[in-house]
Amino acid sequence: MKFSVPRDALIKPLSLVAGVVERRNTLPVLANVLLQIDGEQLSLTGTDLEVELVGRVALPAGAEPGEITVPARKLLDICKSLPEGGDIQFHVQDGKAVLTCGRSRFSLLTLPAREFPNIEDSIGSHHFVLSAHQLRRLIDRTSFAMAQQDVRYYLNGMLWEIRGGRLRFVATDGHRLAICTLPDALESVDDIQVILPRKGVLELGRLLGDDTDEVTVILGDNHFRATTPGFSFTSKLVDGKFPDYERVLPRSAEKVVVADRLQLRQAFTRTAILSNEKYRGVRLKLSQDTLEIEANNPEQEQAEEVVPVEYTGDALEVGFNVGYLLDVLGVLSGEAVRFSLSDPNSSAVLEESDAGDSLYVVMPMRL
DSSP, X not given: OEEEEEHHHHHHHHHHHHHHSOSSOSSGGGGEXXXXXXXXXXXXXXXXXXXXXXXXXXXXXTOBOEEEEEEHHHHHHHHHHSOTTOEEEEEEETTEEEEEETTEEEEEEOBOGGGSOOOOSOOOSEEEEEEHHHHHHHHHTTGGGSXXXXXXXXXXXXXXXXXXXXXXXXXXXXXEEEEEEETTSOTTSOOEEEEEEHHHHHHHHHHOOSSOOEEEEEEOSSEEEEEOSSEEEEEEOOOSOOOOGGGGSOSOOOEEEEEEHHHHHHHHHHHHTTSOTTTOEEEEEEETTEEEEEEEOTTOOEEEXXXXXXXXXOOEEEEEEHHHHXXXXXXXXXXXXXXXXXXXXXXXXXEESSSOSEEEEEOOBOO
């Protein structure tokens, strides 16, 4: 196995692949990246047995085919430390990987490629194509609401639902719910529901840029795969049933508040400074065209903000976790945001005031 590759062309795919490699692992080969040469293309593969990422680099002519695994983190650190614009020469000698660039020479331990685990290839029957921008938007608008270490393991991930040609991403941690929908995107794809694990969602979001590359997605019973010209990403799916999220959508939220999104976000950010660090509760007091926001903490410190809003109706007081509200306001776009409430004990619905593709539900707090 022998090849030459520009240092700058190798850095990005190697960084992405090394990102999925776990530093602590039970199998030594899982700390390595698999290098494979096929024709004039170098493939780099990293896995932690839950997710797998394959990056691709075009090579100049003259590469000798072969495959080997080398320590991912050390290889990345070496490449980063080399001068920009240089060419890296790579070959295997006496069971070690030898890298040279200018006057620098490195020798790395290797493990045989046959020890590297392989995720199955025939993984599913549901195929569709989206732009990277569309997929990134769906993930960005919902991923913050995923649970992190909930015993209800199916909440530590994101629901991908295809129904009637509509693609919808849903995430919830039991206290808030995030939904983003792409209508009429997949007219010829059968209905399906799958749950991507949290790590799979975050890694995929990291891979997707704002470019217009098309992403081919394959969904199966046990695995998910996304492929672009630059990489192939595979993740196991969560084996579980996602809760019926439509049951928690409030049906009679007749009290509607419309506010300037940035103004509201800044007010919540300021009041959050003096909220209880553990519970992060703020009290919202609604009256005619006025929203008062109050926060206090065990040290008897207090913050108050008054925000002009569009509201006609009875006065209402309700408490919320300010962190949940800020998360929603951070991903929404547009100048105005709409709150829909019914009473102090019911969830609030947040959405863009104009017709948008996202909907958020936040549970109230007792203060």
